[in-house]
Amino acid sequence: MEVAAYRLQRGRQTTLLVVSGNDDRKRPQAAHYNSCFPRSYSLSLEQELFDQRFARIREIAALGYRPYGQRFDFTETIPAILARYTTQTAEELDAAKPQVRIAGRILTIRRMGKAGFMHIQQSGERLQLYVKKDAVSENEYKLYQLLDLGDVIGAEGYLFRTRTGELSLHVEKLTFLSKNLLGIPEKYHGLEDVEIRYRQRYLDLIANPDVHQVFQTRAKVISSFRRQLQERGFIEVETPMMQSLYGGAAARPFITHHNTLDIDLYLRIAPELYLKRLISGGMERVFEINRNFRNEGISTRHNPEFTMLEFYQSYADYHDLMDLTVELLKTVALDATGNTVVPYGDLQLDFGNVRRYKMREAVCEFWKHADRPTMDNVCDPEWLRIHSDKVTPGEALVDIFERHCEQALIQPTIIHEYPVEVSPLAKQNADDPTMTDRFEIYAAGMEIGNAFTELNDPDEQRRRFEMQLAMKERGDEEAHQMDEDYLRALCYGMPPTGGEGIGIDRVTMLMTNSKSIRDVILFPLLRPEGEIGIAQWLREASSK
């Protein structure tokens, strides 16, 4: 049989470059079906399977079931059943015969003559079903014989333990809820192909139950932060993601366009300047948990869109925030993992014991080479100049810290006192005007948070913006823009304030023992996939 078919699982054909109508920038786009090189191939196995299952829809309907089902009342979720009955013995279950109604997706089938076993999965957890010809109606047994891996079903019966002791449902009623048309990944290895795991996260969730756990933990991390801040009187707000001026961080933005206003807008790189406008307006404690967008490289620690918690507390300073941060992280670790000591790779990260160092101390303490510097060295502009090619002593100090020390910060650590050059929005230290009242939190060699006493002197802020503009002149694409409305807000008088940002994705990496940020983001950014071709498969199958 010859038909037009396209690759389904992996579209690895050339991505088409098309020129958009509005501008002349070339953008890669996923090709649409039928749009290029339709070629004839014999029917692939996968498509045969697809057609076969599509045809089975009619057989299921002929038995009186709706192939795409209807609402279904389950009495308990599978995770709840497993939790509740895990300690009950076979004898106890035989005596009680607990009656339950459950729903889930079929992941294994072992047919044995006139009976069989299946595992069905709900929320990443599995329960075994035992279907016996004698125990169900004739119609239900016919349905059972038509079931495919991946189908969604509902079942009712009583719980028991098999000879080998596995908690199972003795099925007395069976119903059909949704048809699967595509093969599911192998039962033993699951889905290993990282590309498919990220592109088709739904399939990853079906095949790899641990993934459910990762994202449940992520949700716990977020709700823990949210609850802790709310308990302390912080109000959750949402500020613009599309901004006509971008700021609040050192980063290059994404640009988008509003048609009616005919203006270019930037996707925000940080909510900071808007949150501080709210502080100026008298919302004394605010926080936002939302996405930031930075037009930069992708790595195991960077995704172009990432989730940041930012919070601001009026009348506080960075010392208060250090104490608060220690509490927040400790409680997040407890809420997310049940322990303040969290395994990460070969490491045990202790969020119950966060160390604190001044940046200059840290350079001396965590210097990874033999010629360990002294405190006099790290305060000496000459020494700094020799060890870095950065122009100013402050930039050099940070450069040296990041290159020689940052990776050594395995245990959760606060580094404070940052040079003024790299901190355009932070207040200067009262004793040392070359430094700011700022700190960052590190763990597993990774920056997870950044905080400072906010600069609220409008004239000093004006000078900092001008310093940034000079850096932009020199070619620094990440330097700040001048934001006059923000200056105006400061001119009304912003209370002394402490503010902090915490990278939710990175904290989640630590709490879920994930090596890559892509493992804690449901749909990480990937290049477009290209041809998929499934619409054509459906078209062909339904015309048969």
Place this chain on the structure above:
RNA sequence: GGGCCGGUAGCUCAGUGGUAGAGCAUCUGACUUUUAAUCAGGUGGUCGCGGGUUCGAUCCCCGCCCGGCUCACCA
């Protein structure tokens, strides 16, 4: 962007300059407590794409696409 590694059946993976392999899945048959069920038989491949070398390329060479790791950049 640089370096390294990878892409072979739906999934997990072997493999070779000369007809393309296994397990699972799938199909047929047997089997009413199995569990990586078992047993017997069958189907299934543009070996990522394009070009080159060769009598012959999935294999060697070049280019490209997609992904991973890593460095750079960044949070």
